[in-house]
Structure formats: C-alpha cells, structure tokens
Amino acid sequence: MFHIKTYNAISNKGLDRFNRELYQVSADCEQPDAVVLRSQSLHDQDLPSTVKAIARAGAGVNNVPVEACTKAGVVVFNTPGANANAVKELVLAGLLLSSRDITGGMRYVQSLTEMTDADAMGKLLEKEKKRFAGNELYGRTLGVVGLGAIGSMVAEMALALGMDVVGFDPALSVEAAWKLPSQVEKMDNLQALMARSDYITLHVPAIAPTRHMINAEVLQAVKAGAVLLNFARESIVDADAVVASLDEGRLGMYVCDFPEPNLLQRPDVLAMPHIGASTAEAEENCAVMAVDQLKDFLESGNIKNSVNFPQINLPRSGGYRITFVNDNVSGVLGNVLSVFTQNNINVLDMMNKSRDDIAYNILDVEQVPSAEVIKAIGDVEHVIAIRVLN
Incomplete structure (x- = not known):
C-alpha cells in the first residue's frame, strides 16, 4: 500500500486515478511515500524520510526545495504543457486588451449611470468611441521568449492571427524544436528580439539564469511603444525597470499575471491576479499528469518530467525490480553489480541514467533480493536511496 499526502485542492479527476486497493490518499498523512501539491510551499517544512517523490500539479516548482530533495534522493515531478492551452488563451486576451482599449471603453460605458435615454446614449457613444480606438494584431510582430510547450502554442496561435512571429530560446530542446512552426524566425539574442517585436511574451521557467532577464539593460533595446506580456513568473521581470521604461515612454504597456504594488493604478499596466492556469480543464490536466507520473514511478520506477532526475523508462522483463539513486561518480554501479x-543473483535487464550530480538505476533481477542483499547495496559508498518494487 502506497500512502499519498495531498496539499491544496487537487482535482478529483486526477486523484481518482489512484487505485484505492494500492493507494491511500489523504491530506493528513504523516508518513507518506509521495506528495501531490499545487501551490503549497514546502521550503519551511521538514519532509518525512519516507517521501520518495513529490509531484507538482503545474509547471513551476519554486515552492519545492528541489536541491534538498535531490540530495535526499527524492524525485520532483512537474507537469509541463498540462496548463499550456489555458495560458495560451490568456495570452491572447492580453494581446487583445493591450492592442485595443477594451477595458477603458467598458469602464466608460459603466460610468454613464445618470443617462436614461437609450438614443442619447447611443449618439454619445458613437461620438466618444474614437477615444478607445486601437490597432489590429494582424501584421504585427510577436516576439516569443521561451519556445517550450506554452511558447510554441502561443507562436502557432499568433501565426493563425496573421502575426509575424520571432522567437528566442537559448535552451531549446530538440523535441521542442520539432514542434515549433517553421514560420517562426529564430533570433540570436534577446535584445534582437526586443528591437524587432511589437509585442513580447515571456514563457521561460523561474530559475536562477532567468531571474530579472527582463531588466533595465534589456529594455533599452525594446522597440518604442512595444507591449511586454508576462504570464510566466514574476521573478523573470524586474518590475522597477519596467516602471522606469514605461515612465520614459520607451515601453508602451505591461501586461502581467503578477501584480506588484508599484504597478497598480497605472493606465499603461494591465495586471491580472495570477489566473494563467485557473481553468477547470487546466487543473484537471495537471492533476491527471501529476498522478500518472507518480504512479509510474512508485509502481515501476520510471521517471518522466522530473526537474531534478533523468528521464528513464525500462519495460518490465519479469523477475523483481530494484531501483537505486547514487552520486554521479564512477564505480558505483560496478560495486552494486x-x-x-557475490550473492548469485542474475540481472535480467538494467538501465542507468544520470543528470548533473545524480545517477538513477533500474534493475530487474531473477531472484527475490534478501534483506541482507538490499542492506549491502545501501551500504555501497555514494548510494543515496534504494527501493524494491514488487
């Protein structure tokens, strides 16, 4: 029986995928094998030693102490792409709201509470509508920073709207490159993209190299009057630099999902309350992906979409499965084998993968490993954690 601890309101569509004959799922589990969460911060909590994996139902993992988990041999999963469509649609809303003064016009209409004559109101609005005129997206250039699951979908959407699309992603994977529309023009650097784009949308993860990647220096290169959209993470943008650029008249507008005090009450800022992934469909998709990945790991040892462990998948060869985590140094696998x-145990199949300082191994063996064998493997120098899967 696996014990799963949940934080936040995880969609039942995901949790129902846990077979209750194999899993006990509870918000107050004290010795869990794994954790499923959304936004709950684990940085100030002591994880029980029983925890083998954490599944974040969402893309960002800044609420999880990833480095500490890695050192303890705990796999951290996220769900890239599960909320991509929800974010993509909000980016579209941001593009439309920033290109035409829709909100200003709606506020003006709602201010006409003293008018009682519909004909008079119609004539007034016909006269005043020029105050809220804007421009069309067709033919404009959208710069997409980060061309992963969300960025590629945003690029496709913009192309369908008749926009030109340029992209920049220094960490573009081969898999992501295959999914990217061929019409997207790749830019050599961020400044070149900023200078070319009428709209710039950000879709990179919140990691150390991306902190304040949009700063005063980068904003010096922005095309005059351009609109910056941030539906990724707040730490990617230096809000003070954005305000300065808006005040200078260089940046035309800032649309974001991460309000800060210095952004409020500005007509050139459209701030939303972190609702990028707040759709029923996105929450369900994230929960389903998180649970499926967690089940595959707990039951078979396979890893997909981990932010700190290598991706690995070994089909069952029969026998008994053992997995172990070790420091990524030479000689460990040989010592385990x-x-x-020494105990006359035949290895049927195996796979070894590494990522940075961590190595992960799956072995199918012919005989049931005894407690003494498991202890001997755990005692091998640099082995961090070991599991026996039935």
Whole structure:
C-alpha cells in the first residue's frame, strides 16, 4: 500500500486515478511515500524520510526545495504543457486588451449611470468611441521568449492571427524544436528580439539564469511603444525597470499575471491576479499528469518530467525490480553489480541514467533480493536511496 499526502485542492479527476486497493490518499498523512501539491510551499517544512517523490500539479516548482530533495534522493515531478492551452488563451486576451482599449471603453460605458435615454446614449457613444480606438494584431510582430510547450502554442496561435512571429530560446530542446512552426524566425539574442517585436511574451521557467532577464539593460533595446506580456513568473521581470521604461515612454504597456504594488493604478499596466492556469480543464490536466507520473514511478520506477532526475523508462522483463539513486561518480554501479554477483543473483535487464550530480538505476533481477542483499547495496559508498518494487 502506497500512502499519498495531498496539499491544496487537487482535482478529483486526477486523484481518482489512484487505485484505492494500492493507494491511500489523504491530506493528513504523516508518513507518506509521495506528495501531490499545487501551490503549497514546502521550503519551511521538514519532509518525512519516507517521501520518495513529490509531484507538482503545474509547471513551476519554486515552492519545492528541489536541491534538498535531490540530495535526499527524492524525485520532483512537474507537469509541463498540462496548463499550456489555458495560458495560451490568456495570452491572447492580453494581446487583445493591450492592442485595443477594451477595458477603458467598458469602464466608460459603466460610468454613464445618470443617462436614461437609450438614443442619447447611443449618439454619445458613437461620438466618444474614437477615444478607445486601437490597432489590429494582424501584421504585427510577436516576439516569443521561451519556445517550450506554452511558447510554441502561443507562436502557432499568433501565426493563425496573421502575426509575424520571432522567437528566442537559448535552451531549446530538440523535441521542442520539432514542434515549433517553421514560420517562426529564430533570433540570436534577446535584445534582437526586443528591437524587432511589437509585442513580447515571456514563457521561460523561474530559475536562477532567468531571474530579472527582463531588466533595465534589456529594455533599452525594446522597440518604442512595444507591449511586454508576462504570464510566466514574476521573478523573470524586474518590475522597477519596467516602471522606469514605461515612465520614459520607451515601453508602451505591461501586461502581467503578477501584480506588484508599484504597478497598480497605472493606465499603461494591465495586471491580472495570477489566473494563467485557473481553468477547470487546466487543473484537471495537471492533476491527471501529476498522478500518472507518480504512479509510474512508485509502481515501476520510471521517471518522466522530473526537474531534478533523468528521464528513464525500462519495460518490465519479469523477475523483481530494484531501483537505486547514487552520486554521479564512477564505480558505483560496478560495486552494486558485484553485490549481485557475490550473492548469485542474475540481472535480467538494467538501465542507468544520470543528470548533473545524480545517477538513477533500474534493475530487474531473477531472484527475490534478501534483506541482507538490499542492506549491502545501501551500504555501497555514494548510494543515496534504494527501493524494491514488487
């Protein structure tokens, strides 16, 4: 029986995928094998030693102490792409709201509370509508920073609207490159994209290299009057630099999902309350992906969409499965295999993958490993954690 601890309101569509004959799911589990969460911060909490994995139902993992988890051999999963469509649609809303003064016009209409004559109101609005005129997106250039799951969908959407699209992503994976529309023109650097784009939309993760990637220096290169959209993470943008650029008249408008005090009450800022992934569909998709990845890891040892462990998948070869985590140094796997040799245990199949300082191994063996064998493997230098899967 696996014990799963949940934080936040995880969609039942995801939680129902846990077979209750194999899993006990509870918000107050004290010794969980794994954790499923959304926005709950774990930085100030002591994780029980029983925890083997954490699944974040969402893309960002800044609420999880990833480095500490890695050192403890705990796999951290996220769900990239599960909320991509929800964010993409909000980006579209941001593009439309920033290109035409829709909100200003609606506020003006709602201010006409003293008018009682519909004909008079119609004539007034016909006269005043020029105050809220804007421009069309067709033919404009959208710069997409970060061309992963969300960025590529935004690029496709913009192309369908008749926009020109340029993109920049220094960490573009081969898989993401294959999914990217061929019409997207790749830019060599961020400044070149800023100078070319009428609209710039950000879709990069919140990691150390991306902190304040939009800063005063980068904003010096922005095309005059351009609109910056941030539906990724607040730390990517230096809000003070954005305000300064708006005040200088260089940046035309800032649209974001991450309000800060210095952004409020500005007509050139459209701030939303972090609702990028707040759709029923996105929450369900994230929960389903998080649970499926967690089940595959707990039951078979496979890893997909981890932010700190390598991706690995080994089909079952029969026998009994063992997984272990070790420091990524030479000789560890050989020393573990020697334990099997000394105990006359035949290895049917195996796979070894590494990522940065961590290595992860899956082995299918012919005989049931005894407690002594498991202890001997755990005692091998640099082995961090070991599991036996039935």
